[in-house]
Amino acid sequence: MVKRTNYAGLINEDYVGQEIDLAGWVQKRRDLGNLIFIDLRDREGILQLVFSQEFSETALALADTLRAEYVISVHGKVQARSESAINPKMKTGKVEVEVTAIKILNKAKTPPFYIEDNVSASEDLKLKYRYLDLRRPEMAAGIRTRAQIMKSVHHFLDREDFIEIETPDLTKSTPEGARDYLVPSRVYPGSFFALPQSPQLFKQLLMGAGFDRYYQLARCFRDEDLRGDRQPEFTQIDLETSFLDAEEIQALTEGLIAEVMHDEKGLDIPRPFPRMDWDEAMARYGSDKPDTRFGMELQDLSDFFKDSSFKVFQNAIANGGQVKAIVLSGAADKYSRKDIEGQQEHIKRFGAKGLAFVKVTEDDLTGPAAKFLKEQRTPLLEKLGAKAGDLLLFVADTKKVVADSLGYLRVHFGHKLGLIDESKFNFLWVLNWPLFEYDEGIQRWTAAHHPFTMPNEADLHYLDEGEDPHQAYAQSYDIVLNGYELGGGSIRIHTREIQEKMLRALGFTKEKAQAQFGFLLDALDYGFPPHGGLAIGLDRFAMLLSNRDNIRDVIAFPKNSKATEPMTNAPMPVAPTQLDELGIEVEKPLD
RNA sequence: GGUCCCAUGGUGUAGGGGUUAUCACGCCUGCCUGUCACGCAGGAGAUCACCGGUUCAAAUCCGGUUGGGACCGCCA
Numbered sequence: 001m002v003k004r005t006n007y008a009g010l011i012n013e014d015y016v017g018q019e020i021d022l023a024g025w026v027q028k029r030r031d032l033g034n035l036i037f038i039d040l041r042d043r044e045g046i047l048q049l050v051f052s053q054e055f056s057e058t059a060l061a062l063a064d065t066l067r068a069e070y071v072i073s074v075h076g077k078v079q080a081r082s083e084s085a086i087n088p089k090m091k092t093g094k095v096e097v098e099v100t101a102i103k104i105l106n107k108a109k110t111p112p113f114y115i116e117d118n119v120s121a122s123e124d125l126k127l128k129y130r131y132l133d134l135r136r137p138e139m140a141a142g143i144r145t146r147a148q149i150m151k152s153v154h155h156f157l158d159r160e161d162f163i164e165i166e167t168p169d170l171t172k173s174t175p176e177g178a179r180d181y182l183v184p185s186r187v188y189p190g191s192f193f194a195l196p197q198s199p200q201l202f203k204q205l206l207m208g209a210g211f212d213r214y215y216q217l218a219r220c221f222r223d224e225d226l227r228g229d230r231q232p233e234f235t236q237i238d239l240e241t242s243f244l245d246a247e248e249i250q251a252l253t254e255g256l257i258a259e260v261m262h263d264e265k266g267l268d269i270p271r272p273f274p275r276m277d278w279d280e281a282m283a284r285y286g287s288d289k290p291d292t293r294f295g296m297e298l299q300d301l302s303d304f305f306k307d308s309s310f311k312v313f314q315n316a317i318a319n320g321g322q323v324k325a326i327v328l329s330g331a332a333d334k335y336s337r338k339d340i341e342g343q344q345e346h347i348k349r350f351g352a353k354g355l356a357f358v359k360v361t362e363d364d365l366t367g368p369a370a371k372f373l374k375e376q377r378t379p380l381l382e383k384l385g386a387k388a389g390d391l392l393l394f395v396a397d398t399k400k401v402v403a404d405s406l407g408y409l410r411v412h413f414g415h416k417l418g419l420i421d422e423s424k425f426n427f428l429w430v431l432n433w434p435l436f437e438y439d440e441g442i443q444r445w446t447a448a449h450h451p452f453t454m455p456n457e458a459d460l461h462y463l464d465e466g467e468d469p470h471q472a473y474a475q476s477y478d479i480v481l482n483g484y485e486l487g488g489g490s491i492r493i494h495t496r497e498i499q500e501k502m503l504r505a506l507g508f509t510k511e512k513a514q515a516q517f518g519f520l521l522d523a524l525d526y527g528f529p530p531h532g533g534l535a536i537g538l539d540r541f542a543m544l545l546s547n548r549d550n551i552r553d554v555i556a557f558p559k560n561s562k563a564t565e566p567m568t569n570a571p572m573p574v575a576p577t578q579l580d581e582l583g584i585e586v587e588k589p590l591d
Numbered sequence: 592g593g594u595c596c597c598a599u600g601g602u603g604u605a606g607g608g609g610u611u612a613u614c615a616c617g618c619c620u621g622c623c624u625g626u627c628a629c630g631c632a633g634g635a636g637a638u639c640a641c642c643g644g645u646u647c648a649a650a651u652c653c654g655g656u657u658g659g660g661a662c663c664g665c666c667a
Contacts, residue, residue, distance in 0.1 A: 028627075035624035052624070068617090087627055110618060113602055120603050124659055178666050198667090224666040349594080349663050441664075449667075478667080488667060537667085561660065 002073060002103075009045020013094050015078040020097065022047070023073040023105070025135065026066050027115070036063040040074070040097075041115075043140065048087075048096040049074060059102045069108035069115065075101040123552075128566040130557055142554040145264060146542035150217060152263040153237050156256050162215040162239060167202035169195055169219070175516065176451055176506075178222035181232070189583025195221035198535060200450060201520055203240040204492055207531040208523045215239040217538065226561050228550045229484060229540055233559075237487070237541075240533030246475050246491050249532055250429060253479060253487075257427065257536075264545055267425065273479075275429040286324075286407025288433075291483030292426045294419040298324045298406045299384055301394070310372035312354065316396035324402050326410050327384050328391040331417060332359035335391060337367070343409060347395070350404035356394040360386055369394070411483060422547070428480040432456065435472040436505070444507055445469070449476045451502055452520075453490040454532070463498070469505040479536065481544055489534025496524040 004023045011020070024042035036051040051063035055076070066072065076099040087093035112129055113121035117138040126133040133139055157164075173180045173194035180194035196202075199218045206214045218238040226232065237256075241249060254271045261267045274292070281290050284297045301323045305313040313323045328335075344355040356369040360381065365374050373380060386392060395405045414420055435455050436445040447453065455463060459472035476490035493499045499521060503513040514521065542554035552558040559565050579586060 030626045030629055031623085032626060032629075033623040035626080037626050037629085039627075048627070050625085054624090082625085085625060085627090090627080093627085110601065114617080122598095122602095122659070125602085222666060225664085227662085227666085230666065346662090485667060535667090562658090566659095 002075060004073065007044035008040045008042045008047035009092065011047050011078055011092055011095055011097070013080060016080045016095060018078050019075065020078060021073065021075050022049075022097065024071070025108075025115075026068055026070045026072060028068070029063070029066050031064065034060070036060060037096075038063060038066060038072075038099075040072070041135075045091055045137070047092045048090070049076065049099050050079075050096050051099050051102075055098045056100045056102075059099050062102050062104060063099070066104070067108065067110070069111055070104060071106040071108070073103045073105055074099045124560065124566055127552075127558070127560055130567050134556065139553065142542065142546040142548055143556055145546045146538065146554045148264050149260050149538065149542055149545065152260045153215075153217070153256065156259045157215045157239065160213070160252065160255075162213040163211050164216060165206055165211065165214050166216060167196070167199040167206075167218065171196050171202075176447060178224050181221045181223050184582040184584055186581055197222050198236060199238055200452065201517075203238060203533060204452065204520070204531065205523055207240055207242045208526070208528045210242075210529075212242045212529075213239075214241075214533075218535075226559065226563055228552075229543070231539065231551055231555060231558055232563050234551070234555075235538040236535040237538050238533070238535045240531060242529040242531040244532065246431075246477060246532065249489065249491075249534060250477060253489075253534055253536070254427075257479070260541070260545075261425065265425070269425065269427065273427040273429055275431055277432045278430055278434065278473075279432070281430050282403050286403035286405070286410060287483070288430060289478065289480045289483060289485045290428065290430075291411060291414065291420070292428055293421055293424045293482060294414045296326050296328070296410050296414055296419065298326055298403070298410065300324050301380075301383065304376075304380070304383055305396075308372070308376075310356075310369070312356065313372075313394075313396045316398075319398075321396065321398045322402045323394060323396040324406055325384060325392055325394045326406055326413075327386045328393065328413055328417065329386075330389050331391040331413070332361070332389050334417070340391075340393075343412070346412075347405040347408060350408065351401045352395055352397055352405040354395075355405070355409075356396070358392050360388050360390045360392065362388045424482070425544075426482055427486075430478045430480055431476075432473045433476045433478070434470075435459070435474040436470045438470075445505070447502075447506060449474060449488065449490055451506055451517075452492045452499070454493050454498070455502075460498070463501040463505055475532070477534070479534070481541075484540055484544060485537070486540055486544070487534055487536030489532065491530070491532035494524060494528045494530050496521050499524060 002021045005021045006015070008022045008024050022040060022042070024040045027039035027041040027046055030037040034053060038049040038051065039046050040049050051060045053060050074097065076097040078095055079098055081094055081096055111132050112125060113119050113132070115132060115135045117136055119136065134143065170183060170193040173182065173192060178197050180197065183193040183195065185191045185193060198220045199216060203214055216238045218236045219233060220236055221233050223232060224230070244252070251272065254273055258269050258271060261269045278288060281288055283300070284290070286298050302317050305323045306317055308314050316323055340355065340357050347355060358365040358367040358370045358373055365377055381387065384392065393406070393409055395402045397405070434448050435453065437448045439446045454475045455472045456475055461467060462469045462472040474490060476488065478488040479486045493502060500510070500513060503517065508516070539551040539554055543551045546554055548554065557565065557567065564571065
């Protein structure tokens with residue numbers, strides 16, 4: 001086989017006159033009889049090849065037998081196309097290669113879907129033939145964006161004197177957090193390793209070991225149901241530092257992100273990034289990861305409607321809830337009553353009992369709720385900054401239901417109304433999270449971030465016996481990008497005293513705490529430095545920089561939404577002998 | 592665990608009780624020397640996901656199963 005001299009996708013006018021050797025896939029054949037055009041595709045792009053008896057009779061004959069996705073190598077001369085033959089839609093459209101020799105390296109069956117961007121094949125089919133899907137330029141681009149990010153991260157953190165350290169994948173199951181993926185131990189039947197949900201405790205222990213600045217592109221595993229931005233295995237840009245406070249860690253993170261944005265997008269993101277307290281984010285956006293590319297903020301009308309004749313509003317307020325609204329500017333005529341009632345169905349998922357709405361006309365309000373609000377039209381519009389032509393949406397309920405519902409509607413209509421500038425990258429720090437959150441399912445308080453998060457200094461006393469720990473806020477911070485939680489971190493607890501208090505507040509007895517986290521508690525006794533860190537979701541970062549809406553698109557071999565892998569058919573039942581060795585008996589054999 | 596949606600040639604689809612099962616792309620054959628969504632002529636290709644029910648008659652209606660997608664719960 002002849003050595004390839006160039007990538008097809010990189011050939012341009014500079015190469016005119018040169019003899020080159022290319023290798024790649026047949027994207028398209030256009031057979032005009034004694035003149036055949038082949039679009040040759042390789043990892044860098046597509047280039048037109050010309051076959052004619054003028055250049056080679058043999059090559060022309062072989063070109064006639066080419067089909068889509070055949071793998072070929074060619075030798076030929078780069079020529080400028082005549083003015084009328086230039087294709088402005090192609091990067092290589094000013095040139096073509098006159099082929100004097102061709103070798104068919106392999107044939108191909110007709111692929112089950114077209115190898116081109118914007119294919120409409122089902123997700124399932126594309127995953128089954130993932131190696132074909134990845135041939136599509138937009139898919140390859142996502143994978144390469146991911147690689148670029150990793151490269152920038154290595155460069156930046158290496159320059160900042162971080163030490164890359166690997167932590168175990170076979171580790172210990174922990175009761176807090178997500179469901180573990182378990183790995184049975186052959187040597188100790190009945191005992192299991194767990195795959196790490198994150199390297200959290202190991203990286204803290206590395207601080208205890210004195211490494212001072214650690215990082216890792218860490219694979220993490222969580223056995224929970226999937227979403228567009230969640231896969232059971234994913235990668236974190238994981239870092240931890242000693243002796244830095246939250247602001248210093250944030251500044252460092254901003255440097256890291258700015259470098260990635262510069263390298264990958266050529267953008268200079270202004271620093272410092274905007275910051276917002278968690279309470280404020282929830283109040284203004286109904287979300288702990290607000291998309292700040294557009295306004296339409298939630299406005300609190302609880303005081304305004306305190307004495308309202310509208311019973312729905314009044315009752316919600318009397319029961320300790322809220323009334324909030326969003327203003328859809330100029331949208332009064334864009335949506336029918338039916339459209340809005342459709343949205344009402346959507347927010348029932350969040351527990352909302354209803355969605356009140358009015359359309360603002362020149363001197364009136366219309367819609368089902370109008371009669372209750374008409375009298376207050378002028379002060380209401382003034383309070384909301386609304387005007388004729390606007391559509392007002394109200395939700396009256398508990399604080400959480402109001403935030404979830406209006407938070408969802410804000411994002412939904414923000415997209416629908418085209419308020420979002422898709423070219424923007426709005427980074428935002430969300431600070432001062434609650435230390436705990438109430439888990440309705442198991443009826444107890446759990447760590448909002450994780451159990452090793454340091455409370456705010458002023459809130460430390462809430463962890464004391466007899467106090468209400470649930471009022472405490474944490475020294476934790478999330479980095480948000482365009483409405484996605486890109487990453488998060490915190491200052492960690494570095495004394496045994498506070499860590500024990502924390503575990504007690506979470507319902508651990510002293511014995512259980514020692515059994516589960518004894519290795520950490522003991523380590524804290526041996527001169528543990530103050531420390532903190534953060535982890536960024538590499539998959540989400542790559543997804544957002546590639547303008548995709550599913551992290552599958554930036555993972556070479558992802559799972560489908562049912563947590564299986566259609567190409568290899570994993571997971572699969574295993575041979576009984578394998579189970580015997582592990583001392584495992586399966587209740588209901590699957591075959 | 593729950594809710595909603597989808598399943599028809601290789602791919603995307605039309606069809607909502609009786610059809611020769613629609614169309615486009617793709618595929619195959621032939622013709623064609625400037626195409627790039629090539630063109631022209633012809634052709635092949637579908638147990639309408641599976642099982643059961645209703646009916647004289649089911650791709651179509653009903654029930655279930657399987658597979659897939661989105662969301663809630665769950666998950667940082």
